[in-house]
Amino acid sequence: MLIAIAIGLSLLVVILPSVDTIVADPDARWAVLILVVVAVGFVVLRQAAVAEPGKGMRYPPRPRERSRGRLERLSETIGDGGKKSRYSQMLAVIELRNTFRERVMALRGCSRGWLNDLVEDGGALHRVIDNRDLEDLLTRDIRRAYDIGNGMEGDEFMDYMGGLVVMMEEWK
Numbered sequence: 001m002l003i004a005i006a007i008g009l010s011l012l013v014v015i016l017p018s019v020d021t022i023v024a025d026p027d028a029r030w031a032v033l034i035l036v037v038v039a040v041g042f043v044v045l046r047q048a049a050v051a052e053p054g055k056g057m058r059y060p061p062r063p064r065e066r067s068r069g070r071l072e073r074l075s076e077t078i079g080d081g082g083k084k085s086r087y088s089q090m091l092a093v094i095e096l097r098n099t100f101r102e103r104v105m106a107l108r109g110c111s112r113g114w115l116n117d118l119v120e121d122g123g124a125l126h127r128v129i130d131n132r133d134l135e136d137l138l139t140r141d142i143r144r145a146y147d148i149g150n151g152m153e154g155d156e157f158m159d160y161m162g163g164l165v166v167m168m169e170e171w172k
Helices: 002-022 026-050 070-081 086-108 114-122 122-129 132-139 144-146 154-170
Strands: none
Touching: 002 026, 070 086, 070 154, 086 114, 086 122, 086 132, 086 144, 086 154, 114 122, 122 132, 132 154
């Protein structure tokens, strides 16, 4: 479309001065100039209407990445944590904690506020969860623990996460 407009404007620049010198009568000159402008405008609009959108663009198509799900992202984060990336370990534990919180809320039919109150009360949390490792997952200040620099070795982290996932699955 832009090419058609550019060619049309170029024709006008070339043709209009020619018409001025060819046609001597001033009244006829205006009529011819208007006809030339209308004809060029008609040709440009016709070309723009007929042109297929995107036909002139030769950009390579971007590969469409499929959207990754939550479990795939968690799996990648855990894998990065297994390479002793403390930040990835922290993100993986936070994501696992959020998943467990949602599981507790779904299985107990409770609200987020109730769960927050439960986490604040250690005794009540122990009565509901009854698993020290899962209770620690819900109550630990993960960011502070990993800011100190006590990230786990790769295999140790993978075992830790695997154990937490198994405990989460077994918890009712």
